[in-house]
Amino acid sequence: MRKVILGTWQDKIIDNRHKEKHLINDEFPELEDFEGGNRIKAFVGWDGFFIFDLDVPVIDMMRAYVEKVQEESCGYCTPCRVGTKIVADKLRDMTNGLGREEDLRTIKRLARVIRDTSMCELGHTSMTALLKIMELMPKEFEEAIKNRRMMRKGAYRAIATAPCIEACPAHLDIPSYIDAIRGGNYYESLAIIARKNPLAGICGRVCVRPCEFVCRRAELDEPISIKYLKRFVNDQILSYAAARSKKAETVPVRSDKQVAVIGAGPCGMTAAFYLKQKGFSVEVFEELNEPGGMSAVGIPDYRLPREVIQAEVRRIMETGVKFTYGMRIGSDKTLEDLKGKYDAVLIAIGAHKSKDVGMQGEQEKPEGYISGVKFLRDLNTLHHIGEFDPPGGTHLVVVGGGNVAMDCARSAKRLGYSKVSVIYRRTEKEMPADEEEIREAKHEGVEFNFLTNPTGMKIKDGKVTGLTCIQMELGEPDQSGRRRPIEIKGSDFHLDCDILIPAIGQAVDLSLFTQNFPVKTTKWGTVVVDEETMMTDQNGVFAGGDCVSGPKALIDAMSQGLHVAHCIDQYLGGQPMNMPENERMFRLIKAMKLPQAPVNRVGNKPRCNLESRPIEERIMDFDEIEGGYKPKEAIREAERCLRCYRIAMFVTEE
Amino acid sequence: MSIMVKTEKKVTLIIDGQKITVPDTITILEAAQKAGIRIPTLCYHPALAAIGSCRICIVEIEGVDRPATACNTEALEGMKVTTRSERLFDLRREVIKMILAHHPLNCSPCPENGDCELQDLAYEYDLAAMDFNDYHIQTEGFPWKPFSTPILDYHPRRCILCGRCVKVCSEIRGLGAITMSGSGAKAVIQPVMADEQTPSLCISCGECMRVCPVNAIEETMGGIKGKPWETKRVQTTCGYCGVGCQLDLNVVNNQVVGVTTRDDVGVNKGRLCSKGRFGYTFIHSEDRLRRPLVRNEEGKLEETTWTRALMKVAREFKRIKKEHGPDSLGGLSSARCTNEENYLFQRLIRQVFGTNNVDHCARL
Numbered sequence A: 001m002r003k004v005i006l007g008t009w010q011d012k013i014i015d016n017r018h019k020e021k022h023l024i025n026d027e028f029p030e031l032e033d034f035e036g037g038n039r040i041k042a043f044v045g046w047d048g049f050f051i052f053d054l055d056v057p058v059i060d061m062m063r064a065y066v067e068k069v070q071e072e073s074c075g076y077c078t079p080c081r082v083g084t085k086i087v088a089d090k091l092r093d094m095t096n097g098l099g100r101e102e103d104l105r106t107i108k109r110l111a112r113v114i115r116d117t118s119m120c121e122l123g124h125t126s127m128t129a130l131l132k133i134m135e136l137m138p139k140e141f142e143e144a145i146k147n148r149r150m151m152r153k154g155a156y157r158a159i160a161t162a163p164c165i166e167a168c169p170a171h172l173d174i175p176s177y178i179d180a181i182r183g184g185n186y187y188e189s190l191a192i193i194a195r196k197n198p199l200a201g202i203c204g205r206v207c208v209r210p211c212e213f214v215c216r217r218a219e220l221d222e223p224i225s226i227k228y229l230k231r232f233v234n235d236q237i238l239s240y241a242a243a244r245s246k247k248a249e250t251v252p253v254r255s256d257k258q259v260a261v262i263g264a265g266p267c268g269m270t271a272a273f274y275l276k277q278k279g280f281s282v283e284v285f286e287e288l289n290e291p292g293g294m295s296a297v298g299i300p301d302y303r304l305p306r307e308v309i310q311a312e313v314r315r316i317m318e319t320g321v322k323f324t325y326g327m328r329i330g331s332d333k334t335l336e337d338l339k340g341k342y343d344a345v346l347i348a349i350g351a352h353k354s355k356d357v358g359m360q361g362e363q364e365k366p367e368g369y370i371s372g373v374k375f376l377r378d379l380n381t382l383h384h385i386g387e388f389d390p391p392g393g394t395h396l397v398v399v400g401g402g403n404v405a406m407d408c409a410r411s412a413k414r415l416g417y418s419k420v421s422v423i424y425r426r427t428e429k430e431m432p433a434d435e436e437e438i439r440e441a442k443h444e445g446v447e448f449n450f451l452t453n454p455t456g457m458k459i460k461d462g463k464v465t466g467l468t469c470i471q472m473e474l475g476e477p478d479q480s481g482r483r484r485p486i487e488i489k490g491s492d493f494h495l496d497c498d499i500l501i502p503a504i505g506q507a508v509d510l511s512l513f514t515q516n517f518p519v520k521t522t523k524w525g526t527v528v529v530d531e532e533t534m535m536t537d538q539n540g541v542f543a544g545g546d547c548v549s550g551p552k553a554l555i556d557a558m559s560q561g562l563h564v565a566h567c568i569d570q571y572l573g574g575q576p577m578n579m580p581e582n583e584r585m586f587r588l589i590k591a592m593k594l595p596q597a598p599v600n601r602v603g604n605k606p607r608c609n610l611e612s613r614p615i616e617e618r619i620m621d622f623d624e625i626e627g628g629y630k631p632k633e634a635i636r637e638a639e640r641c642l643r644c645y646r647i648a649m650f651v652t653e654e
Numbered sequence B: 001m002s003i004m005v006k007t008e009k010k011v012t013l014i015i016d017g018q019k020i021t022v023p024d025t026i027t028i029l030e031a032a033q034k035a036g037i038r039i040p041t042l043c044y045h046p047a048l049a050a051i052g053s054c055r056i057c058i059v060e061i062e063g064v065d066r067p068a069t070a071c072n073t074e075a076l077e078g079m080k081v082t083t084r085s086e087r088l089f090d091l092r093r094e095v096i097k098m099i100l101a102h103h104p105l106n107c108s109p110c111p112e113n114g115d116c117e118l119q120d121l122a123y124e125y126d127l128a129a130m131d132f133n134d135y136h137i138q139t140e141g142f143p144w145k146p147f148s149t150p151i152l153d154y155h156p157r158r159c160i161l162c163g164r165c166v167k168v169c170s171e172i173r174g175l176g177a178i179t180m181s182g183s184g185a186k187a188v189i190q191p192v193m194a195d196e197q198t199p200s201l202c203i204s205c206g207e208c209m210r211v212c213p214v215n216a217i218e219e220t221m222g223g224i225k226g227k228p229w230e231t232k233r234v235q236t237t238c239g240y241c242g243v244g245c246q247l248d249l250n251v252v253n254n255q256v257v258g259v260t261t262r263d264d265v266g267v268n269k270g271r272l273c274s275k276g277r278f279g280y281t282f283i284h285s286e287d288r289l290r291r292p293l294v295r296n297e298e299g300k301l302e303e304t305t306w307t308r309a310l311m312k313v314a315r316e317f318k319r320i321k322k323e324h325g326p327d328s329l330g331g332l333s334s335a336r337c338t339n340e341e342n343y344l345f346q347r348l349i350r351q352v353f354g355t356n357n358v359d360h361c362a363r364l
């Protein structure tokens, strides 16, 4: 917790300089030390600043801030490129005891020009804190000019961020890769993505895109199509490389340390890629005969074609990562074996066990009753080689309201079932599935029964023949903020069906942990890791992805892969382990819960949508639905980005 | 393609008190131009999509605190726009100052001197060297680096980073061979890497040089360039192929020193390929054939007149045709000829020579 002594944010000014500390109630309750024991003394940001400790060297702090602005300025527009350089030079002079009286006027004048005329939010916000601090602490500046003394330097941690970057679990530098597309610089764009995300083709198609939900362009018209821009650069560079049969460069081994990764899902592949980049020998063990994890055997091909996954893996393989398929750790080899042979082990096994709905008849496992993940796995591994034998019947019912349920229902449509229904116990508004998924499922003819809960199965001769359901109504909101469904007494009804697919969640298969090699788990059946180091209670054994967080999304699993690669690197190098510094800063920024400022601009240019195949055609096969952007469309879309960059800086003790 | 195609709608907005109705697809700058209102610009180039980097075309829009750039803000229904005000004058003047703070101020040795958009703006906004005293910029050194092609040289100190060159390369040439790189005051224009191994996609067309307003991209060919007022610009048709691009040969003291183009002239509208733009040094080459030469008895080349030379050629062709038949002859025409000339050429070979042995080098 930090108490504000002096600060301002947007229009609010907090001045507690003359108050006793225990009487101050302007505070950030969730803001802790930077690292344990290293206190945060001040924060300088885009709409103001907060001072928690009055002994911060104010002018040097602003010098550091504006120098960071100048370092991050993209150089595109004049005021930010040149103006912030002049201001930074002047502030530096001042801290060196070389400030002149007229400099204060020049700084103020330039600061206003930069604020009013820069192109993007970096320039717009770069001078706010400086102008406010000059107003609230004029004495500091006047004395600096009078005394002409060298000033004490502080310790600073600064970062360029944006709402979309903060929302992305991997903190991809989104505006910058969009910028590169705008400049026609696709190769660089993909390189920027690859700093945090080696699976651009996959994410560019199926990422749940938390970034787009906070995109500030939505205030003017619609959010930027961040996801499809990613797909565009990936496909562009890949086809360029394929046309020239270019391969990714092999990374030389620079360390004698070896790492084993269990699971070739998004988390495992991401970790393997970055560990390889750091120079370790990396070997990935995968139970299935192909890579991708849930992205391959969960997500159907019409959303994410196999070739895309395979092309990504090929790139990772070309850098020198070894993959062994068809090897299940826990039966073919044990965790102990791996621990004995490798210097570090990463568990990234995902969550592949299905959960039961908790209705009557489930235990009998009748014919026609098949879990969502199993249905999709069989479909995904067997259909493209012509060996998938779909369960017989005409009416298929899916239970659940998430993306997995949508995938099951839309796949079922493609398999030719005459009637496909989804049963969900709340209303459409509460459905966790992506809005687009729901809309497309409806277009494709999937029927929805909302406020309906299955209570039991009708089974005849060991085969599903129907379902008893009950109507629900919404009650009080629960912990997740969604209204809890309550049964309406006596509203039971019957539904005929041949196939029943529960898709209400997955659990982690923990059978690879044995008595000889126990690893601590939670009561929800997920693996316990240290938040800072991603290490389990077994030294040298790390874990990440769905098996730690429970079923989430690709990018969450990948961001953990990135994090864990960083920690394994530190572990193998014998250094103290901690989370990447920028990850720490993003967490601190989030903990401050700063209000967003409105977009002070005009514009009206809706996003550029992708062309999808007609419904009658696409429900006949599992081919991809949408074509990607063409270069002209991508550049037009990239031009819509407002570049909401801003600098956040923490002043710390050391 | 599913870019939302806007149906042609009209919007009415007010610029400087003047009510104007324009299609809803155009920008404030274009709307103002239609109404005859001048908004100062620098990075804007009529052949290119708006760039918006220089920030000089800022205007005030009622209801929005921050000025917006006219070149890339759409004209919207009911907008009230002010293009001239004291605040805008001051802001523009400061921005131009910032540009000049990073640009050499000794205009006299510069070939653009007298025909320079930046100079015009400095004049319009009453800026002189002493206005920069309170900036005393601590300039960065820029080490020389090769540009995207050896035919061009890039001068970072002159460059005002307007971004036109980058835009023309990706938009008109469709290559994207150069880009802005580095950050802040260290930003420069640099070749794009297509990947680790392919350094540049540049095809040396020199379009970037054409649109550069401040001569920051210069050709490494040729020698001295003339000042605008001592250069005679002779409009001609490019001789390299049959397209017929229009260009201006720049002549100083009866010497061709370069090629420039005009944005609104000819089929090419200012564009050229590398041959048309840079292939002029042959004009004054010592090795160039100026008179017809004919081999004498001893096999040595001797100067002669056109009539004699052509007579000799005709005589010899006739002899060969008579002794060895028409198919012992053939004709190879040049891509530098026009369609009409090539047509006449094949008529000559087919009908006069009597053979179908006729072909064309197809490209230079």
Ligand SMILES: Cc1cc2nc3c(=O)[nH]c(=O)nc-3n(C[C@H](O)[C@H](O)[C@H](O)COP(=O)(O)OP(=O)(O)OC[C@H]3O[C@@H](n4cnc5c(N)ncnc54)[C@H](O)[C@@H]3O)c2cc1C
Pocket (backbone or CB within 6 Å): A206, A207, A208, A262, A263, A264, A265, A266, A267, A268, A285, A286, A287, A288, A291, A292, A293, A294, A295, A298, A299, A327, A328, A329, A330, A348, A349, A350, A351, A352, A373, A376, A403, A404, A407, A509, A512, A544, A545, A546, A547, A551, A552, A553, A554, A555, A557
């Ligand atoms: C149907 C479905 C649709 C989804 N759609 C989306 C979507 O559109 N967007 C999105 O962002 N997320 C989506 N997700 C979630 C996303 O796929 C997961 O969050 C993500 O794949 C988790 O990555 P992971 O690496 O942790 O685990 P996984 O992807 O599950 O990978 C784990 C890998 O480990 C292997 N493995 C397991 N046990 C062992 C063992 N003992 N030995 C060797 N190998 C083993 C598995 O075979 C698997 O390949 C979806 C999930 C499902 C089920």
Ligand code: SF4
Pocket (backbone or CB within 6 Å): A072, A073, A074, A075, A076, A077, A078, A080, A081, A118, A119, A120, A121, A122, A123, A124, A643, A645
């Ligand atoms: S970061 Fe934004 S404000 Fe700064 S130079 Fe680039 S476009 Fe201009």
Ligand code: SF4
Pocket (backbone or CB within 6 Å): A162, A163, A164, A165, A174, A175, A214, A215, A216, A217, A224, A226, A640, A641, A642, A643, A644, A645
């Ligand atoms: S407009 Fe661009 S920078 Fe701003 S939030 Fe959207 S994608 Fe990010």
Ligand code: SF4
Pocket (backbone or CB within 6 Å): B158, B159, B160, B161, B162, B163, B164, B165, B166, B189, B208, B211, B212, B213, B214, B215, B216, B217
């Ligand atoms: S080289 Fe010329 S055209 Fe290119 S950015 Fe610099 S000044 Fe503009």
